[in-house]
Amino acid sequence: MIETLSFAFFQRAIIGGLLISVACGIVGSLVVVKRMSSVSGSISHAAFGGVGLGYFFGFDPMLGAAGFSVLSSVGIGLSYRRLQGSFDTLLSMIWSLGMAVGLLFIALSPGYAPDLMSYLFGSILLVPEGFLWFAFALDAAVIVVVALLFREIQVVVFDEEFAQVSGVNVEAIWQTLLIMTALTVVTVMKVVGAILVIALLTFPPAIARQFCTNLKPLMLWSVLISAATTMLGLFGSVWLGQAFDLQLPTGPLVILIAAGAYLLASVGKWKKKPTAS
Amino acid sequence: MSDTPIIELEGVSKTFGYNAVLEDVNLRVAPGEFLGIIGPNGGGKTVLLRLILGLIAPDKGLVRVLGRAPDEARGKVGYVPQFARFDAEFPISVIDAVRSGRVARKGLLRRFSAADHKVVDEALSSLHLKDLVDRQLGKLSGGQLQRVMIARALVCEPSVLLLDEPTASLDPEIGHGVYELLAELSHRMTLVIVSHDIGVVSGYVTSVACVNRRVFYHPTSDVPRDLVEQLYHCPVHFMPPRPSDLPGPGHADHACHCQESK
Structure with missing residues (x-):
């Protein structure tokens, strides 16, 4: 284990995992309290379409993922108000369309796509240094935006209609939130993959919600829980590999650990309240 | 300024799909009024409220709040949503x-x-x-x-406070307390409340608009019983006594009606 720590790739994985936890915890908290996990699921699967495009045209698939996710988030933001009833349908369409486009273009690309799995299920052990800078910039942007617009964001996620009637520019706040979600999704994708992004985005805040009664502590705790589960998953997968020769992917392990923690937190809360009122 | 109506609807219609929810609605709320918008569920009360709030636009007609389009009156309107919202x-x-x-x-x-x-x-x-x-x-x-x-x-x-079913999910006693509070507020500002419960509302408001696709406005809370019964298709009981000649809007003092009457 100690030896592994000295490898540059492992150090990058640790830093990357910690960096994504910041954006993941903050944005994830908003996703959970606003109940927009299907929106983020839709964005993350749309991102996969960009990955396919990147393969086919030979540019960085991450760039394609970022482009697709931001585009889909803008589309979702624009149609949200106008569609009302059929909004949910639109989300599942974007969701599956993204996957279909991705798979099609990958099939069309010449040769075998060896790291396809890494986009579907993540590969934190393979992150390049450039990714760390991207994650760092995203964290900084998310912190600045949320700090500056905290009250506006709070009123919009709490009660959108009231916010609008009282004169807050709901559409602009929504769009800001969606673009932040899109960029976070692409970054988190690197760790757990397109398919599991929603889990890492929603589990830590769902755990923190069991004991946090305010949005700011909820964000802080979500960041900490997200960092802890990512690290546990990362070290866990290395340890299992070295001690038992079990080669497990880190992403799914992180999700399992987060799910276990959620279960524990729920049971703990449930025990505290013996009789439901 | 003072004679500009707080809320004004002229020939407003709203249709969802093939359903005309509101048809040719005219309504004028004067400053200082305490208006109860009542009507059966599905009669278009909430749609009327959302039109006034500027959350939806009418298909036909004109909605004015404080003499302006609803979305330009933002911030002058206080909105108290239903718990479910x-x-x-x-x-x-x-x-x-x-x-x-x-x-x-x-x-x-x-x-x-x-x-x-x-x-x-x-x-x-x-x-x-x-x-x-x-x-x-x-x-x-x-x-x-x-x-x-x-x-x-x-x-x-706000210049006007709009409340959507403010007592719908409350115990009658607590609901009563909320109405007492609103009666107090009505001395300071224009109030519009939406409720399906005409019996409770009628003891406090100074005017009533009955909504069931169309809107029938009454300058006092003394809504003819037969009209209400026609609206609800059933007999209606008025819970607090109904003072038959209320003073003008804004001066109404009818804060406490405790005993039940029929």
Whole structure:
């Protein structure tokens, strides 16, 4: 284990995992309290379409993922108000369309796509240094935006209609939130993959919600829980590999650990309240 | 200025799909009025309210709030939504929820000023919420939650307060308390409340609009019983006694009607 720590790739994985936890915890908290996990699921699967495009045209698939996710988030933001009833349908369409486009273009690309799995299920052990800078910039942007617009964001996620009637520019706040979600999704994708992004985005805040009664502590705790589960998953997968020769992917392990923690937190809360009122 | 109606609807129609929800609606709410919008469920009360709030646009006709288009009157209208319309378990404290009514006014990238804090403070004390400021919304009783929502609307310093079914999910006794509070507020501002419960409403309001696709307006709360029964297709009981000749809007003093009458 100690030896592994000295490898540059492992150090990058640790830093990357910690960096994504910041954006993941903050944005994830908003996703959970606003109940927009299907929106983020839709964005993350749309991102996969960009990955396919990147393969086919030979540019960085991450760039394609970022482009697709931001585009889909803008589309979702624009149609949200106008569609009302059929909004949910639109989300599942974007969701599956993204996957279909991705798979099609990958099939069309010449040769075998060896790291396809890494986009579907993540590969934190393979992150390049450039990714760390991207994650760092995203964290900084998310912190600045949320700090500056905290009250506006709070009123919009709490009660959108009231916010609008009282004169807050709901559409602009929504769009800001969606673009932040899109960029976070692409970054988190690197760790757990397109398919599991929603889990890492929603589990830590769902755990923190069991004991946090305010949005700011909820964000802080979500960041900490997200960092802890990512690290546990990362070290866990290395340890299992070295001690038992079990080669497990880190992403799914992180999700399992987060799910276990959620279960524990729920049971703990449930025990505290013996009789439901 | 004073004779500009607070709310004005002219020939308003709204259709969803093939259903005409509202047809040729005319309504005029004068300053100082306490209007009850009543009618059976599905009769278009909520649609009427959402038109006034500018959350939806009419297919035909004109909606004016304070002489302007509804979305230009934003911030002058205090809105108290139905409980079902927001997440009562949201992680937010009473003080932050009330302050959120002030967010649009403070302006982007600005902090709350001393004046903002003062307005919030006044709203909290006038609704007896001072002891609850740090409580999370989810840990409040129904009556307390309703007071928080009213306080949040009041810190907008509105000219008119619109309430959607303010007592729908409350015990009758607590609902009664909410109406007492509204009666008090009605001396200070124009009030519009939407309710399916005409019996309770009629003891407090100064005028009534009955909505069932069309709107029938009555300048006093003395709605002809046969009209109401026609509207609801069933006999209606008026819970508090109905003073048959109320003084003009704004001066009505009918705060306490405790005994039941028929």
